[in-house]
Structure formats: structure tokens, C-alpha cells
Amino acid sequence: MTVSELNKEYRAVLVEKKQLNEDTFYLSFRCPDIAQKAIPGQFVNISCSNFLKRPFGVASTDVANGLFYVGVKTIGKGTNSIASLNEGDMVDVLGPLGNGFNFEGFDSFILVAGGTGVFPINFASEYLQAKNVKHTVVQGFRCKSQIVMNRPEYVLSTDNGDVGIHGNCCDCLDTLDLSLYKNCAVCCVGPLPMMKAVGAWATKNNLKCFVSMEQRMACGIGICLVCVCKLNAEAEGQEFKHVRCCKEGPVFPYEEVIF
Ligand SMILES: Cc1cc2nc3c(=O)[nH]c(=O)nc-3n(C[C@H](O)[C@H](O)[C@H](O)COP(=O)(O)OP(=O)(O)OC[C@H]3O[C@@H](n4cnc5c(N)ncnc54)[C@H](O)[C@@H]3O)c2cc1C
Numbered sequence: 001m002t003v004s005e006l007n008k009e010y011r012a013v014l015v016e017k018k019q020l021n022e023d024t025f026y027l028s029f030r031c032p033d034i035a036q037k038a039i040p041g042q043f044v045n046i047s048c049s050n051f052l053k054r055p056f057g058v059a060s061t062d063v064a065n066g067l068f069y070v071g072v073k074t075i076g077k078g079t080n081s082i083a084s085l086n087e088g089d090m091v092d093v094l095g096p097l098g099n100g101f102n103f104e105g106f107d108s109f110i111l112v113a114g115g116t117g118v119f120p121i122n123f124a125s126e127y128l129q130a131k132n133v134k135h136t137v138v139q140g141f142r143c144k145s146q147i148v149m150n151r152p153e154y155v156l157s158t159d160n161g162d163v164g165i166h167g168n169c170c171d172c173l174d175t176l177d178l179s180l181y182k183n184c185a186v187c188c189v190g191p192l193p194m195m196k197a198v199g200a201w202a203t204k205n206n207l208k209c210f211v212s213m214e215q216r217m218a219c220g221i222g223i224c225l226v227c228v229c230k231l232n233a234e235a236e237g238q239e240f241k242h243v244r245c246c247k248e249g250p251v252f253p254y255e256e257v258i259f
């Protein structure tokens with residue numbers, strides 16, 4: 001670990017745990033430095049029962065109380081062990097890690113979330129709300145029971161039409177009146193096929209799009225190369241280049257990513 005990464009390792013106490021649905025939990029940890037420094041799109045690496053920490057997008061912060069929030073969907077040993085922590089338990093946490101969304105240069109945003117992407121997109125929405133920047137949140141879920149982190153003003157779709165628009169995020173995007181969004185960018189976090197489709201939709205509508213590449217990770221700090229993805233590098237005279245999602249990402253411009 002480099003000195004700068006060592007400076008990002010903390011002990012944090014689990015302050016509160018809420019169950020959002022059958023397999024998803026919302027956890028707040030006390031760590032004033034992470035609460036203060038994190039920006040939307042960045043992530044934290046949290047210790048668990050396994051050797052390697054697990055990455056989670058920062059879902060919110062409460063700077064006054066020194067808290068940061070993450071949402072955890074249980075899929076394997078690591079996420080289950082984190083979700084079964086009790087309030088008062090301690091974890092080791094590295095963060096904030098990676099490069100978040102760069103909102104500079106745009107006047108409005110369409111934020112698109114699928115799966116656990118709803119958590120980092122929640123933080124992006126809170127951040128823009130606090131700065132009074134026009135934005136709309138679009139969420140896509142499989143069905144009603146999967147809906148978390150929703151607010152009445154969001155544009156919502158479900159694959160089976162349980163609630164909201166029957167279809168996916170792109171069906172929601174098609175309902176937006178784009179003339180209301182001046183100098184707009186799209187920010188998207190979700191499964192790869194969804195980000196690919198949303199990026200194509202944005203390109204078709206002449207909008208810049210940023211995607212967060214939540215590749216499987218190990219170290220989370222640029223050492224192991226587990227998380228590499230390919231970016232177009234024609235401007236640098238090569239067909240493509242490899243980048244580390246944990247270090248150079250996880251947020252990249254859609255048009256640079258080779259899916
Ligand atoms: C930058 C980043 C941000 C993330 N943010 C969140 C978040 O906010 N909330 C959340 O619940 N999860 C998030 N994840 C995913 C989370 O880190 C994984 O679900 C977790 O590491 C799995 O650990 P596990 O030990 O429970 O499962 P494992 O036993 O390690 O894996 C179980 C299964 O999930 C697959 N898997 C593991 N990691 C990923 C991944 N990144 N993408 C796709 N498949 C994977 C494995 O291949 C395996 O099939 C994020 C991942 C990244 C890289």
C-alpha cells in the first residue's frame with residue numbers, strides 16, 4: 001500500500017442497520033474523514049469475514065455526525081457477513097476510493113440507476129439537490145419487491161410492469177422531455193448491459209454519458225489489476241488501453257469504454 005492509501009484506512013463503528021427488503025440492507029458507519037471527503041461515485045472497501053475487503057459505492061453522508069452510508073445486497077459470503085454485523089460492531093474501511101462523477105461543465109443531469117446502482121445514484125442526487133442543480137433520477141428494477149431508495153418524484157420502471165413504466169430504464173428515458181434539460185449529462189450506475197443501453201440512448205440524443213464500472217475488485221487500491229477494463233485509446237495511437245476501475249475509475253465517459 002502506498003502512503004496515500006494507508007492514510008485512507010480507518011476503524012469505523014456500525015451505527016445503524018436497516019433492512020430495506022429481503023436481501024438488502026442500509027448501513028451507516030461513523031468515520032468523519034470519509035463522511036467529509038467522499039464525493040458521489042466514489043466507493044469504500046469494507047472488511048468482512050473473508051480476507052479481502054468488499055467494495056460499496058457511498059450512498060450518502062452526514063458530515064455533521066461524521067457518518068457515511070452504504071447499501072448492501074447480500075449475494076455471497078462477504079456481503080452476508082457485512083449485513084449480519086450488529087450495531088456497535090467495528091470494521092476496517094478504506095476510503096473514499098476511486099474517482100467519482102465530475103459534475104463540472106454541465107447545468108443539468110439525468111441520473112440513471114439499476115440494481116445496487118441506486119445507492120451511489122442516491123448520493124449523486126443528494127449532492128446535486130444541495131447545490132440546487134436540476135436533475136432527474138430514473139430507476140429500473142426487476143419487480144416491486146426489489147424497489148429500494150425510491151422517492152415519489154423519481155421516474156421508475158419495472159421489468160414486469162408491477163409499478164411505474166413497464167419496461168427498463170431506456171423506456172423511462174424515452175418519456176423525458178429533453179428540451180427541459182439544458183447542457184445536460186447522463187450519469188449511470190448499474191449492470192453492464194443496462195449501462196451500455198443507457199450510453200447508446202445518450203449518444204443517440206447527443207448527451208454526454210458517464211458510467212460507473214463496478215468490476216469485480218480485490219485490493220481496491222490499484223495494486224492487483226483484478227479490476228481492469230478496456231478503454232478506447234485511438235487518440236493515443238493505440239486501439240485500446242487497460243485501466244484499473246478502482247484507481248482510474250470507477251467512473252468513465254461512456255464513449256471511451258469498450259464493453
Ligand atoms: C465500485 C463498486 C461499487 C459497488 N457498490 C455496491 C453497493 O453499493 N452495494 C452492493 O450491494 N454491492 C456493491 N458492489 C458489489 C459488491 O462489492 C459485491 O456484491 C461484493 O463484493 C460481493 O462479495 P461477496 O463476498 O458477498 O460475494 P462473492 O462470493 O465474492 O461473489 C458472489 C457472486 O457475485 C459475483 N460478483 C462479485 N463482485 C461482483 C461485482 N462487482 N460485479 C458483478 N458480480 C460480482 C461473483 O462473481 C460471484 O458470482 C460494488 C462493487 C464495486 C466494484
Ligand code: FES
Pocket residue numbers: 216217218219220221222223224225226227228244245246247
Ligand atoms: S482491485 Fe486491485 S487494482 Fe483494482
